[in-house]
Every structure is written in structure tokens, then in C-alpha cells.
Amino acid sequence: MDIIFNGTSRAIPHSITIQELLDQLHLDCRQVVVEHNRSIVARQRLADIVLDHGDTLEVIHFVGGG
């Protein structure tokens, strides 16, 4: 199944949680913040949410800025 990950379509396994996806992508959940279908997901809930086909995921982190 596909989701929109940071603006582009991405194939992911079925019944995977957000936490599992982050782990697969080697993203440290303490360094990022996640928006699932435009709602911010609290860090402790990342393992509770199972992704559906067509979901939108934004994974954001801090970069240099003025």
C-alpha cells in the first residue's frame, strides 16, 4: 500500500505503525516530529497508530535557521 510521505508517494508494508516505519527508515523519534493526516502525533502515541492506504505523513526535524 502507498502513503504520501513528506509530499511524495511511498510504498510501505501493510499494518505497520508509525513507530515501526520510523525505525525502518533509521529515524530517531526523539529527533523528529510527526504529523499524521495533518494532526500532530505525540511521541508516546507513535507506536499506537497503524498506517492506512492513502494516509499522509509529514516527518519534520530541526535544521539550521535564522
Next chain:
Amino acid sequence: MDELIIAGRSFTSRLMVGTGKFASNAAMVAAMEGSGSEIVTVALRRVDIDNPQDSLLRHIDPARYLLLPNTSGARDAEEAIRLARLARAAGCEPWVKLEVTPDPYYLLPDPIETLKAAEVLVKEGFIVLPYINADPVLAKHLQEAGTATVMPLGAPIGTNKGLRTRDNIAIIIEQAIVPVVVDAGLGAPSHAAEAMEMGADAVLVNTALAVARNPGAMGVAFRKGVEAGREAYLAGLGKQQDKAEASSPLTGFLHDK
């Protein structure tokens, strides 16, 4: 003790630095350390899976620096509010440098959207530091909305042109009831000193440090510039004298009696 107080929190440094545009994280850290800053700004962007980057936060000691996330990239109030909420969800304290810059060329701030976003974010409990053009009336609207500072620009961001908005910044400083932080356009320590001599409460510098041949040394130079300007302001600058105008005496009547 001369402290900068923003939203009840005190700082000894009056120089804030940005973390953008540095050639390396090492250069950024050198500039931060040299500057003596206690507040550093950061931005939020999408993670790029295909080009994994070293995490910025690994280089910023949270015990030493207050992380001030900005809303750069936001083109309207809604986007800025979204970014601020994301930053808070990421574990930052609820401080935000609010910037709304729909104009991609000069990155000049949008006053209307900035005010809208400020009103919402203040109600949500954010400590809002808005980046604005040097517009005294906008500054008043924002402080009425409850912002913790106002951050007027000296010149368009990244231009290094110095205090081109000097006269309006002087009015903002004269009238403001919140700290005034001069942001953007300060290209040299002398510019920062000039802002501080005028009575600005603090300045924010990024590009000038990032593009310096030696960012660490430039951080030191800006620290000294800010300190010199502040000390001169506190010491009471000798003011420029108007040339005495020959005119008829106005108080002669007091001697008539």
C-alpha cells in the same frame, strides 16, 4: 546586573544567533560559542530520507542554549501556526520566533498574517517573538496582542546592509513596552553596536556569522560589538548638539521684575 528579560526569563547575553547557512556544524558551533549567545534560532523542515543528515540538535547543548524555533518558510498565518505547534510537539519550550514571509525575493515579513498568527499563538500559550518590518504601529498592535518582544528588521534579511530602518527603529524603541530585538540585515559588529547604542534590548545575527571567513572569531567580534553598544547606551552617550540658533530670548520677561 544588566539583564535582558523576555517573558519573565532573564538572559545575560543580548546577542541571539541563527544557525542557518553555516558551511558546517563545526563552524556553527564555533560561532555560537564565540558569540556568548544564550538563545539560538532553528528552523523546521521535512526530513530528507534520501540524504540523511546529521541531526542539528546533537550540536546544540540544551542546558546552555534556549532553542528558539522559527516559522521560516511559512507564507501565511495558518502555516506559521502549524510550524509553531510542530516545534512545541518536538519537545521545544513554547517559544517561537514568528516569521511569515510570502515574498520569496527579499523575505520581507507580512504584517497582516504575522499579526493574525501572533493573536492565535499567544492564546495557545506560546511566547511569541515576531519578526517584522520596522513599523511602529504594527509593533504596538503586536504588543497589544501579547507578544513577548518585537523584532524589527534593520535591512532585508541576508543583505548585511546595517540599520537602514534606523529612524523607525528609534520610534519603536521609544514607544515599545516589550523588549526590542533588532533582527536581520546586521552585517558587521558596528551595526550591532549601533543598534544597541540606540537602546535596542538585543540583536539577532545569522548571515554575518555564517558567511564570515572565520565564524568563531566573528561570533566573538559581534559579542564585543553588542557589549560595547550596550555599555555605551547605559553610560549615557554624549549626544549630538544642535547648533545654537541665534534667536531672540524667550525668557527675558522673567528678569523684568
Next chain:
Amino acid sequence: MTFYDVIQRYDPQQVLAEIEAMGPDDVQRALAAEQLDNRDLMALLSPAAENFLEEMAQRAHAITLRRFGRTILLYAPIYLSNECHNGCLYCGFSVHNKVPRRTLTLDEIERDARILHSKGFRHILLLTGEAPGLIGNDFIAAAAQRIRPLFSSIGIEVYPMETDGYRAMVEAGIDALTIYQETYDPALYAHLHPSGRKRDYRFRLETPERGGAAGLRRIGLGFLLGLGNFRTEAFFAGLHGRYLAHHYWRTLLTVSFPRLRPAEGGFQPPNPVNDRQFVQLMCAMRLLLHDAGLVLSTRENAALRDNLLPLGITQMSAGSCTAPGGYAEQNSAIEQFTIDDDRTPAEIAEVLRSRGYDPVWKDWDRAFLSREAG
């Protein structure tokens, strides 16, 4: 936070000591400053500044010319009532003074108003004492509504109201508020105001803020010259003005300089202010508050008023009568204080013109406000 919290941070004795310690160098520095800080204000109010009166006057004159040009706004007071339950020791309307009491009817108010209108006045100031039960907000609002067609600006100088009261005044067509603190020294204030609602120092001090919150367009401050030490009083009045300008930025600030005159009851001002000090005080206020309207009343004599013109004054009363109904009748028995410039408005206008000033009878019109459009 209000200005009450600000003034609490200062010890008046300490302020006076700092003012008296200022030297000529401090005064010169203050004279060169574009914006005064607290120290500069202290310097200009210090004894040392008495040797710099001409320099202060030239600066005040230059700033006033730059901001206001050569114009003087003329206004006149209408006393609606001399009923008062307060016992202010210095006031002719004090409850303890056995003077005939009178409250005008709306018809009598209109009669006075028409006389003033025919003399050219378009800015009017309504005054009353403080007599709960006898004079209320409804009466003042009704008076304003009655005379509203005749004037472009109506101000009030009455007892302090709550914010809602001021909102009602704005609705009735009133745009300006004058409220003197009398003295900023709480101990002296308590002594001079032994009875009546006016005893509440803080409520009075915060009155301009309530007026600003209600959207009044002009707010006038002042203290009575002669009560406290004029140097500390002026310092606190300056802080007060600056505070209001910062927090109520849509409202224009005015500052008055009411010097105590002989009044019923024989009150002798404990700290009389002489002409030199009067000039010093006025100039210091102009140097601190470049955009404030500075007001001079007919308490001062004609010669002095003419001489003070170029020093920063922007508005004057003219042809004033301080007794209720006094424009239509001659009844000096019940006036609040005696006036010392009894020239007619036309004479004063002529003097202004001869000195190169434009007498202004009307400098704005509330008809431009959207609220009035419907």
C-alpha cells in the same frame, strides 16, 4: 499592571534627593538628548537647571514649532454644577465652604453653550464637582448630547468614573477627559482630601487608564502647582504621561499646569511655584513629551500668558467663567477660583494673531468618525 505599580517602585524622598544632586553637566546632557530618560528629566527639573532656562525655552520652542507649528487651540469651560461632597482643602467648591450650590438645568447649560458658540468656541470642557446622587453619569451624558450639535469637541473634567462610565461618555459624544492627580504624593494626597470619594488615591491615579481603555481620544493630566514639591510632582507627572503614551497610543496626551489661585476657604499653597519654576516645569514637560498638548488656563495673568506662548503651549482657555451659569448671568459668588486673565476671547485671538500665532477654534470634527456616520 497599571501606573500605580510603576509609581510604587519610586521613593519620593529618594527621587527628590537625586533631582537635587543633578549638576550643570547633567542639565547640558539632557538639553542635547533627543529623547529624555529618567535621569535627563530629573536634571531638567533640578535646581541646577534654573541657570539654563533660556536654553530650555529655546529647545521647547523649537520642538513645539516642529510638532505643532504656530497654532493655539482655544477652548472654554462650562461649569455644570458646583455641588461637591469632597472636602479638598484647596478648593472653592469644597463641601465645607458655605457657598450657594447650584446645578444647571439642560436648558441653562444650552444657554451657556450658545453664548460660547457665538463667541467662536468649538472645543468645550464640561466641569462638575463630585456629588453622588446629585450629579451622575446620565446627567453629564445628557448635557453632552444636548450641546453636541454646537461643538466639534466636548471634554469633561469631572469626578473619576469606571471604564463603563467613560464608554457611555464616548457614546454621548465626549472625546476628551481631563483628570488631575492634584498631587502624586500619597501622604499629602491623604491630608488634602480628608473626606469624600476622592480619598481613594489609587482609583484617581488609574483614571486616565480607564479613560484610555474606553477609547477617549484625548486625555489630560496635571497636578496642582503649589501643593507638593513641584520637582518630584513634575517627575511623576512626566512618568505618568510617558506611561499613558506607551500604553494608550491611540489617545493624545495633554498636560495642564494649574497653579493654585486664592480660593474660598483661604487655602495657602504650602509649596508655591514662582514664575521661573513655572517656566522650568513647562519646558521640561515639552522636552520630555514632544507630542503632548500643553494647556494653559486663565488662572494665569494676561502678561504671563502672552510671554509663555512660545514656550510650548498649544491650547488655552479664554474668557473663562468658573461659576455655573456664569456666562449668562453675573454671579462671581460661586466660582471655583478667580481667573486672572479677563480678556474676551476675541481680544485673546487678536493678541495671538499679533504675535504670529493662529488661533484655532476647531482642530477636528467627530463627524469623521464612522460611529457617527449612521
